[in-house]
Amino acid sequence: MRGARIALRSALPFLVGLPVLWLLDVSLPVGYAIILMSAGVNVIMAVSLNVVNGFTGQFSIGHAGFMAVGAYTATKITMAVHGAQLFGLSPAASSQLAFPFALAAGMATAAIAGVVVGLPSLRLRGDYLAIVTLGFNEIIRVVIENTPFLGQATGISGLPRLTSVVWVGMGALFTVAMARRLGASTHGRALLAIREDEVAAEAMGVDTVSYKVRAFVIASAFAGLAGGLLVHLIQLCTPRSFTFIKSFEAVVMVVLGGMGSVTGSIVSALLLTFALEGLREAQQYRMVGYSILLIVLMLTRPTGIFGTREIWDLLPRRFRTRGPPPGSPLAGAGGGGGSA
Amino acid sequence: MTALAETAPVLEARKVTVRFGGLKALADFDLVVRPRELVGMIGPNGAGKTTAFNAVTGVYPPTAGDVILNGERVNGRRPHQICILGIARTFQNIRLFKELTALDNVRVACHHGRRAGFAAAFLLTPGFTRDEARITRRAEEHLALMGLSHRRDALARNLPYGEQRRLEIARALATGPKLLCLDEPAAGMNASEKVALMELIRKIRDELGLAVLVIEHDMRVVMGVSERLVVLDHGLTIARGTPEEVRRDPKVIEAYLGESYLEEKHIPIPAGGAQ
Numbered sequence: 001m002r003g004a005r006i007a008l009r010s011a012l013p014f015l016v017g018l019p020v021l022w023l024l025d026v027s028l029p030v031g032y033a034i035i036l037m038s039a040g041v042n043v044i045m046a047v048s049l050n051v052v053n054g055f056t057g058q059f060s061i062g063h064a065g066f067m068a069v070g071a072y073t074a075t076k077i078t079m080a081v082h083g084a085q086l087f088g089l090s091p092a093a094s095s096q097l098a099f100p101f102a103l104a105a106g107m108a109t110a111a112i113a114g115v116v117v118g119l120p121s122l123r124l125r126g127d128y129l130a131i132v133t134l135g136f137n138e139i140i141r142v143v144i145e146n147t148p149f150l151g152q153a154t155g156i157s158g159l160p161r162l163t164s165v166v167w168v169g170m171g172a173l174f175t176v177a178m179a180r181r182l183g184a185s186t187h188g189r190a191l192l193a194i195r196e197d198e199v200a201a202e203a204m205g206v207d208t209v210s211y212k213v214r215a216f217v218i219a220s221a222f223a224g225l226a227g228g229l230l231v232h233l234i235q236l237c238t239p240r241s242f243t244f245i246k247s248f249e250a251v252v253m254v255v256l257g258g259m260g261s262v263t264g265s266i267v268s269a270l271l272l273t274f275a276l277e278g279l280r281e282a283q284q285y286r287m288v289g290y291s292i293l294l295i296v297l298m299l300t301r302p303t304g305i306f307g308t309r310e311i312w313d314l315l316p317r318r319f320r321t322r323g324p325p326p327g328s329p330l331a332g333a334g335g336g337g338g339s340a
Numbered sequence: 341m342t343a344l345a346e347t348a349p350v351l352e353a354r355k356v357t358v359r360f361g362g363l364k365a366l367a368d369f370d371l372v373v374r375p376r377e378l379v380g381m382i383g384p385n386g387a388g389k390t391t392a393f394n395a396v397t398g399v400y401p402p403t404a405g406d407v408i409l410n411g412e413r414v415n416g417r418r419p420h421q422i423c424i425l426g427i428a429r430t431f432q433n434i435r436l437f438k439e440l441t442a443l444d445n446v447r448v449a450c451h452h453g454r455r456a457g458f459a460a461a462f463l464l465t466p467g468f469t470r471d472e473a474r475i476t477r478r479a480e481e482h483l484a485l486m487g488l489s490h491r492r493d494a495l496a497r498n499l500p501y502g503e504q505r506r507l508e509i510a511r512a513l514a515t516g517p518k519l520l521c522l523d524e525p526a527a528g529m530n531a532s533e534k535v536a537l538m539e540l541i542r543k544i545r546d547e548l549g550l551a552v553l554v555i556e557h558d559m560r561v562v563m564g565v566s567e568r569l570v571v572l573d574h575g576l577t578i579a580r581g582t583p584e585e586v587r588r589d590p591k592v593i594e595a596y597l598g599e600s601y602l603e604e605k606h607i608p609i610p611a612g613g614a615q
């Protein structure tokens with residue numbers, strides 16, 4: 001009975017989210033669904049980057065590199081299964097069946113890449129991580145462009161559209177719940193302490209190197225998830241989707257929303273996606289727009305929209321519940337259905 | 341006192357030397373701190389007091405010599421390991437987690453007692469919930485101990501200066517140390533605040549039964565509260581003993597107190613010493 005209640009509590013955001021997402025999936029016209037899905041992918045990308053840049057105060061600017069690792073892993077698995085009939089199921093059902101495994105494998109390889117990149121660079125204090133992640137992003141791109149197995153610069157096309165509103169929504173819920181529950185736990189506080197003062201955190205018994213690496217690996221894994229979902233949405237896996245521009249987009253979302261604010265990242269990811277969609281004709285000026293946005297933001301509100309706070313911290317005091325206690329189901333449902 | 345003197349030391353520094361390039365910031369530093377002892381460390385700016393602290397707490401590994409904590413040699417251990425082994429510290433220039441609440445500042449320090457891992461935090465397991473409740477309770481107790489319960493949910497950066505100092509001590513205590521190292525805890529306070537703080541430190545020592553090592557600039561304050569003093573100057577230990585002995589030591593008078601001390605005046609020492 002007790003066990004069942006706990007299981008229910010930790011799964012609550014997903015149980016609530018699933019029917020809502022399913023309803024959206026069947027009711028939305030395709031055009032809107034695609035925008036919603038790309039917004040959801042961006043939510044996963046921004047919220048996961050926030051764990052490193054916002055919570056831990058490290059500066060990673062190569063998030064797209066990890067997305068690429070996850071995306072190509074998932075793509076290769078999907079393409080291997082494509083057309084096959086697993087357990088006597090139809091090809092379409094087989095692909096759907098293999099999809100979660102492909103995504104999970106993408107997360108795993110992205111996490112491994114996170115260890116490889118993070119372990120040496122996070123031992124050092126300062127801005128080394130920014131330089132290393134930027135380099136990693138470029139290396140990944142160059143490697144892909146020169147590897148026939150990965151389709152080189154043309155990429156791998158002909159992917160089935162496996163990504164649906166339900167998959168993206170559940171992925172976003174998973175990411176948001178991870179970030180919120182991590183943030184409300186003693187592990188999350190250790191990360192925040194590192195952001196605030198690394199020397200003091202270490203003096204208080206926080207193993208700073210290990211925590212920085214763990215945060216980085218978690219963020220990389222979820223970047224891999226975003227990458228996997230993205231390529232199965234646009235049905236094309238190409239290095240052009242994972243250039244520095246993509247990484248920069250993720251950084252802008254985190255900074256705009258507020259470093260360390262999960263709801264901030266969600267809001268800015270949604271805002272930027274919808275804004276870009278509305279300004280489709282002006283796509284080529286996107287980088288200019290981002291740069292101007294960042295400059296204006298840094299001049300007028302350097303902490304981002306929400307600073308380190310969450311959206312409900314800004315509500316009038318009488319509506320405030322003073323933050324959900326760590327054990328409550330709310331702790332995981334913060335901004336639940338962010339993409340829904 | 342004799343019974344105490346025979347107990348095994350909490351901390352022992354043997355001929356600890358710290359060199360930065362050609363500069364010997366600390367030379368052949370010896371120190372023994374026994375359980376429940378209150379030891380003061382004084383000396384002018386740049387004397388090596390903070391360096392001694394940093395060598396003991398693992399911030400700078402000693403160039404030579406040994407640091408022994410509860411009978412275990414801890415040279416080269418990282419600060420977080422030394423913290424877990426039982427030394428907690430505060431900082432000369434307050435280093436709180438400014439954007440976190442007072443409660444969270446202290447909860448970070450209760451961190452190493454956790455059992456639940458990342459996955460448990462995600463799954464909200466009963467073990468995790470229990471851990472969190474225990475950590476919160478422990479943090480609240482330490483806030484109460486330092487008289488900060490009313491500031492539980494205030495951001496650390498918004499606290500007045502004196503409360504920030506106390507919060508730093510609460511945070512250090514929450515790590516469950518056997519030895520508490522306070523680096524100029526009374527810096528920036530006036531004379532009566534300093535005395536009140538020293539009384540509080542003595543009370544903590546008595547109630548929690550831990551050893552305390554205090555760096556203090558103000559001779560009179562530290563003399564009133566310490567049982568033993570170590571005097572540093574230019575990285576060298578120039579005197580040690582009871583406050584009375586130190587007070588009369590000609591080397592101490594020359595190096596630190598100056599002539600004016602004899603006239604019961606306090607000469608402000610120019611700030612900006614390389615610490």
